[in-house]
Amino acid sequence: MRFFSLRIHAPRFFVPGSFPGLSFSGADVLYCGGFPPRKGMVLTMKKLMLGNEAAARGLYEAGVTFASSYPGTPSTEITEYFSGYEGVHAEWAPNEKVACEAAFGASLAGARSFSAMKHVGLNVAADLLYSVSYTGVNGGMVVAVADDQGMHSSQNEQDSRNHAKGAKIPMLEPSDSAECRDYAKLAYEISETFDTPVFLRTSTRVAHSQSLVEEEERVLPPKKPYEKNVAKYVMMPAMARPRHRIVEERTKKLAAYAASSGLNRVIPGSGRIGVIAAGIAFQYAREALGDRASYLKLGMVYPLNAEEIRAFAATVEKLYVIEELDPFIEDFCRAAGIACEGKALFSLCGEYTPAMIRKAILGEDPPVPSPAAIPVRPPVLCPGCPHRGIFYVLHKMKLTVSGDIGCYTLGAQAPLASVDSTIDMGESVSGLHGFLTADPSMEDKTVAVIGDSTFVHSGITGLINAVYNRSNVTVLILDNSITGMTGHQQNPCTGLTLQNQPTHALDLEALCHAVGVRRVSTVDPYDLDKAEAILREELSAGEPSVVIVKRPCALLKWVKRLPPLTVDPDKCRKCRKCMSIGCPAVLFSKETGASIDRTLCVGCGLCEKLCPFGAIEGGQNA
Amino acid sequence: MKKDILIVGVGGQGSLLASRILGALFLSQGLDCKLSEVHGMSQRGGSVVTYVRAGDEISSPMVSDGEADLVISFEALEALRYAHTLKKGGTLVYSTQRIMPMPVITGAAVYPDDIASRLAAYDLKVLAFDAESAAEKAGNVRAANVALLGAASPIIGGTPEEWEAVIRATVPPKFVDVNLRAFALGLEEAGKN
Incomplete structure (x- = not known):
């Protein structure tokens, strides 16, 4: 009989009574095959955890004391859960680059440090990471990156493994919550042993799935002293050249480690079929093929070890690489002359399913009922959403709208249908500058809309550029007093830290004035007439202007819900x-x-x- | 023994709590369990699905089409949307509540008025009732999720004591009684079938 303990964060629930030999915290809830637990039951202290929660647990157990991140689905909860532990510093940074740089600074000072981001956030942080790969670290440094196969909440489905290869940074990929915890911990050992930052790659289905996790005690490693080392940490050409050679040597050592460490493991099956897979794709393959295939389950997806794969390939008649998105492992196998099947059978796009794998490999394609043809139900702006008012006005005025990333991207949908483009964080402002410079005749009918958090992330530099290079942009900062889309995170404009502690609130109006925008006004998006009047005035002003459109997110706890109309x-x-x-x-x-x-x-x-x-x-x- | 369950509805209806209650139940029965949730953009009033799988050993956290044992839907149209995920003879428990999707609101589409008869075309056991009214009767309209669990509980298994224990452990203390009442009212609906 197995005996479980499940941690529930809210509410706290106290176990009625106590049981000899077992100790529980107030946050633990007990479950077992029989209640109360009896003598002789096998105790396995397992908890059901989100992948992100388990990764946070791993960080804590590894003795990480510094985490800096920018929220991004599906990575956000790692930092949130981590912030709940005692004796750690966790923070929201303005963007992923700043977050990663702060984490590097903490590593340099000797602490084990961490940063989490979604796949597209890694593009922002890449500037640092491609060079920190050269310098290496002092305290261990791990960067979690969450890919979003199927684009549940993203603008593209780029494959982050390409960044691992590009930056020459090792990447671990867990396939369930238990591995999220294990790999997060192991990543710090690897980071310090090999003097490198380490990527921890997840995906939506690992990050946001719950499975069983066994916890261990936290072990705080002794803090490493900071020692000045110009040859290692000052990346000017003369120092960077030898560091590059060190990186190439390190990658070879890591590939050897991957094969010998137990991170990659062979799971023998009964059939002639061999499968190489990692992460969630491994779970799909296992579900689909069970013991009918042997598996080389990769825990480290970069660097790969050709000899290890060749040895596995020799044990099977037919080798398949099952990986969502890019043929990352497949291309490696082919370059090493290892025959395998992959993208000829499987899509480059979206998520896989066990049924897809059974069909491709076993030829099994049982008929399944078809989905009913019914109206779709896309996500929508919530009732009471502050963005609804301003998008109504933009739609009414028939303006061209340069959009950005956040809940307000939903303003592109009917009937408001007022957003013309959405690309990345901050592009609304910098793109509008290019647009108006190329076609000044659009000046009085084009605006940018950008959320408060997104503006701080990457909008400010675009605004500086517009002023500096003299285009007459009209920028609407939609200030809803929170980072909404990712589930209500504080940001520099809200005056509260991640832990809801008071801090300086960034003054958007003063900031815009400081970068040279003379015309800055504030309006309530539900004051439709005033909003329209201000927009007309600013669009014809003949100089850059910012309109701060201010009203809190309707889902915030402190926003009073009024009686229905x-x-x-x-x-x-x-x-x-x-x-x-x-x-x-x-x-x-x-x-x-x-x-x-x-x-x-x-x-x-x-x-x-x-x-x-x-x-x-x-x-x-x- | 394997149980493959989908909890479906409209973002914001409380499917996360329902799936966590189920997860706690399966753990108390000593089973391996995986849950797959939806966060982020698709949560904003869109169609959402949470997968709950339990058994001796679970690999994929999701359920493939045509393989679910049970679908619990918080909304009528969503029940029809996910009916095809059930295996033959599977059970669909849904609330007759209707929430209009945006294409219906804008007039681009029509909310079907023949959901029950279209469901009949699938080879399923169907239990439909107004879970919102049941929850209101229990004392809080937000307990509709637990009323649905009550109605589905004969299919899910578990003793009344096990259910009570996991509800007590999972919902905030001040909502325990409301949820236990909602669960009982849902269970009554199952008895009517």
């Missing part, structure tokens, strides 16, 4: 004006006109303002 059916003329804002709480039927879903409505009053006949009532916020 109602529709007077006698007054409703079925004009559908209230439908133009795309609120999920406002419904319409040809027979009965408008109605409001009382469970969804938060009483924001925007629809009430738009109704020309006063049919919508009950608003306290009008």
Whole structure:
């Protein structure tokens, strides 16, 4: 019989009674095959944890004391969970580059340090990482990067393993929560032994899945002293050249380590089929093929070891590489002259499934029922969302809108349909400068929209460039007092740290003035008339201007939810004006006109303002 | 023994809590268990699915189409959207609550009014009831998720004591009684079938 303990973060639950020989914290909840636990039960202290939670546990156990990250789905919770441990420093940085640089600084000072980001965030941090690969580290340094196969919450599905190869930084890839913890810990051993930063790569399905994890005690390594070492840490050409040679030697040693360390392991099966896989793809392959295949399960996906793979290949008749996204392992095998099948059978795009693998390898394709043809349900701006007001105005004014990354990207969808482009963090501002310089005739009908957190991340430099190079951009900073899309993280504008401790709040208005924007105004996005008037004025100003569009996210706990509005059916003329804002709480039927879903409505009053006949009532916020 | 379950609905309806209760239940039964959740953009009012798998050894955290034993849906249209993920003879438990998706709101699509009859085309056991009303009766409309668990509990297994223990352990103390009542009301619905 197995005996489990499950950690529940909220609420705290105290075990009724105590059991001889077992000790529990107040946060542990006990489960077992029989209750209460009896003498002779085998005790395995396992907890159900998110991959991200387990990675945070691994960091804690490894004695990490410094973490700096920028939120990005699906990586965000690692840093949040880590911040809950005693005796650690965890912070949100303005962007991934700053976060990684701070982590490097902490490493240089001798601490074990950490930074987490999503795949596209790694592009921002890459500047540092390609060079820290050369310098190496003092205290161990690990960078977690979460890929998003299937693009559940991302603008592309780039494969981060290419960055590991490009930067020549070893990369570990866990396939479940237990490995998230194990590999996070092991990554620090590797980092300090081989004098290198280490990547920990996850994916949405590892980061946001829960599976069983066994915890260990924390071991704090002695802090390493900082010692000045110009040849190692000052990367000017004369010093960087020998460091590059060291990196190439290190990569060879790491490839040897990968094969001997137990990180990569062979799981023998009964068949003639061999599979090389890592991460979540390994779980899919295992699910699909079970014992009918042998596996070389890779824990380290960079560097790879050709001899190890060749030895495995010799034990099977047919070798398959099962990897989502790019043919990273497959290309390596082919270059090493190892025959294998991969992308000829499997897609370069999206997520795999066990059924896909069974079909490709075993030819099994049992009929499955087809999905029903029904209306899609895309994500939408929430009821009461502050962005809805400003997008209504932008749509009404028929402006061209240079968009950015955040909840407000949803302003691209019907019926608001007011965003023209969304590429990366900050592009709205810098792209608009290029756009208007190339076509000044668009000056009075084009704006950029960017969230507060995104503006601090990468919008400021674009604004500096626009002022410096004299284009008359109109930039709307949508300040909703939080980083919304990733699930409410504090940022430099909110005046609170990750731990909700008070700190200096960045003054956006003063900042914009300081970079040379003379015209800075603030408006409530629900004050539709004023917002429109200000936009008209700023678009024709003939100089750069910033409009801070300020209203808090409706989901923030301190934002009061007001009573739902109602529709007077006698007054409703079925004009559908209230439908133009795309609120999920406002419904319409040809027979009965408008109605409001009382469970969804938060009483924001925007629809009430738009109704020309006063049919919508009950608003306290009008 | 293997149980493959989907919990589906509209982002923000409380599927995470329901899946965590299930995870706790399966752990208490000594099973291996994996849960796969949705965070981020797809959470904002979109169609969301949480997978719960339990058995002796679980590899993939997700359930393939046509292999689910049970789908629990918080909303009627979402029940139809995920009906094809059930295996033949699988069970669909859903709330008759209707939440309009944006294409319906904008008039680009129509909310189907023949969900029950279209579900009949699949070879399934179906249990439909108004979980919101049940939750309201229990004392809090947000307990609809636990009412649905109550209705699905005969399929999921577990003794009443096990269910009570995991609900007590998973929901905030002040909501325990409401959720236990909601669970019981859901279980009553299962008895009516």
